[in-house]
Amino acid sequence: MKVKIKALILALVLAVTACGFAACDRGNEGGGADEYGNMRGSLNIMMFDGGYGIDFMKSIAAKYAKKNPRVKIKVSGTVTPSSEIALIESHTASNDLYFMIDNMCKQVDLENLLDISEVYDYVGPEQEKPLKERMNSAYVDACRANDGKFYLLPWSNSQEGLVYNKTVMDEYFPNLQLPRTTEEMFETLDTVKANSNVYAFCYSGKNDYLPYLFLPWWAQYEGLDAYWDYYEGYYRNESGERVFSKHAEVVDQAGRLKALEVLERLCKKSNGYQHRYTEDMDFMKMQLAFLGHGYNQDEKPSLFSINGEWLENEMDFALEEKPQDIRFMKLPVLSAVIDKTPSIEDDATLRAVVDYCDGVSATLPDGVTAEDAAYIDSCRRMTSSVAQDHTVGVYSQSRAKELAIDFLKFLTTKEAGETYSNYFNGLTLPYGAYDSVTDDASITPFLKSRFETKENCIPIFQKRTPVLVYRGGLAAYREKFGVKIFTGELTAAQLVDKDNYFHDNWSQMVRQSGLGSLL
Known part of the structure; x- marks a missing residue:
């Protein structure tokens, strides 16, 4: 009886361990290139389902699958991205690609996201420059990690x-x-x-x-x-x-x-x-x-x-x-x-x-x-711009790493960009591969005004990659102020005073960020 109990315990331990190493794949068979360089396998995508929805990603995934008939792609949506990121952090995630809106820089620190620098170096079909030279430099800088590599890619050109x-x-x-x-x-x-x-x-x-x-x-x-x-x-x-x-x-x-x-x-x-x-x-x-x-x-x-x-x-x-x-x-x-x-x-x-x-x-x-x-x-x-908050990363324990990176490369191509633009009546991805205005696409007056007023723009956002932000807790402001500034409960000066928290806790924030030697 004791032998059976020990065997059962051992089996459970092995099962949990296997789940951890396989990212609890829940049916994902993995994927990548075969010996001939052709992509095969399955790719699971989890995407924030907000103002853009997820149907456009299903359209892009269908284009990719048509070019790679041995690939199966499942696109799922979530309205609680923080819950999905928590699964990544606990190593219980079941997807390969995560298109989120929350800050995932901590997951880079924890080595839960894959280095995707090769995507930034990718020169796609009909392109002369690598992605990092076509994108707005502000977005490139926003996604460059402290080690100089890239683990996140913007999936929105939102302004x-x-x-x-x-x-x-x-x-x-x-x-x-x-x-x-x-x-x-x-x-x-x-x-x-x-x-x-x-x-x-x-x-x-x-x-x-x-x-x-x-x-x-x-x-x-x-x-x-x-x-x-x-x-x-x-x-x-x-x-x-x-x-x-x-x-x-x-x-x-x-x-x-x-x-x-x-x-x-x-x-x-x-x-x-x-x-x-x-x-x-x-x-x-x-x-x-x-x-x-x-x-x-x-x-x-x-x-x-x-x-x-x-x-x-x-x-x-x-x-x-x-x-x-x-x-x-x-x-x-x-x-x-x-x-x-x-x-x-x-x-x-x-x-x-x-x-x-x-x-x-x-x-x-x-x-x-x-x-x-x-x-x-x-x-x-x-x-x-909230583009720096709309980022995608590859789960480091994915069984389809090679396939996931290849899909991200496809996402930066003209074909994917045109698919996205057609779906959104002229909107463009941030990769500089397709320009709906140059292509003389039929765009609405609203989107035409977007391109006219945002041409050659300088995107401004809360920077997420500094360790003082994602480790130390530094932010542009401490609390939401939409209602309190409307009712008069807080004045501008009082809102600034709210940030005395940063003054009072600065040393702790700096040390928590690993920057204590600078004090």
Whole structure:
């Protein structure tokens, strides 16, 4: 009897061990190239099922399977990516490729994701350059790990920001000019507010999308280098030297407060710019209200809102029922940036410089230096992007590693890019392999405005790869502020004070990141 019990225990131990080494594959037979170089086997893909859905990936997978008939691909969706990442961390994951939206840098540290640098070096069919030279350099830098290798690849080219309802504008404000600076933005909002039939602005307090404005306005004021240095913990001292923050000095960047002051003025309920039900609406209900479907029997339309390129796909049913002409607009330049540009003395001059940067006027205002104009041009091109949060990685215990990497290479090709673009009426993947505008594809006015306003853009986002972020806990802000800034519970200054946590815990955060020697 004891022998049987011991044998049973041994069998259970071996089964658990085998499950660990096989990544608990649950039926995945594995896959890769045969002796002739032909791909075969099965590939399991887990994908975040959000605004983009997962059907586009099924279409791309079908294209790949057609080229590789001995390959079977299963695409599954999840609305809880954190749960899937937890499975990766516990080595109980059952998929090979994970298209997620949460930060997976910790999984790189834990060696739970495969090195996919060869995908970045890949030169696809009809391409002359490797992927890393075709992609926006900001995305490449965002995915480069601390060891110089790549473990994550963006699967979205998403860009977000201010949008406006042209249908509403044409009906109520046909002569209204889109604002170039934040001061001009408030003049525009005052004009709209004076018309009691229209809300000037509409956003969701429950699902906080205000960072789509906060981050680029902050970056405009500080400049790109200082903005990116924030996440690394570096700043410029009084001598102009780039040094590590021993006492959380980097948290005191003035641009954070300047950006929040604009948001406070924009969002505070008592200022009268926002939809009356801002604090009650989640993002989906806010989108419906913005698209003319009303909320809680309030049918008043809104002129401006915050959204992303997924809008038409996510809200196709609402647009079919009630067509609206929605357009992207360039983010107004933070008026406070004149603190950084000595030759631009007031907002009127700043607006004229923006016109020059936009190609509206051929000459700079008298006295404005080329250096200051270049600074404003950089500001004008900054736009929020969540591409660095939409990343895919290969599970390191996958039985189909070779197949997974080959699929990622296919994902970066023109064929996959065109499939994606056809599915999303002109949207493009971030790989520079297919351009729907150059190809003269039929794209909607909404997406046309996306390409026009985001051309040659500078993506701005929360950097995820620094160890101070994913180990130490440094972030752009401590808590969501959409409702509290609307109700007036928190002012801009109080929101900044919330980040005293970083000051109070800086030494611990730095040591937790493995950077204690820099203190």
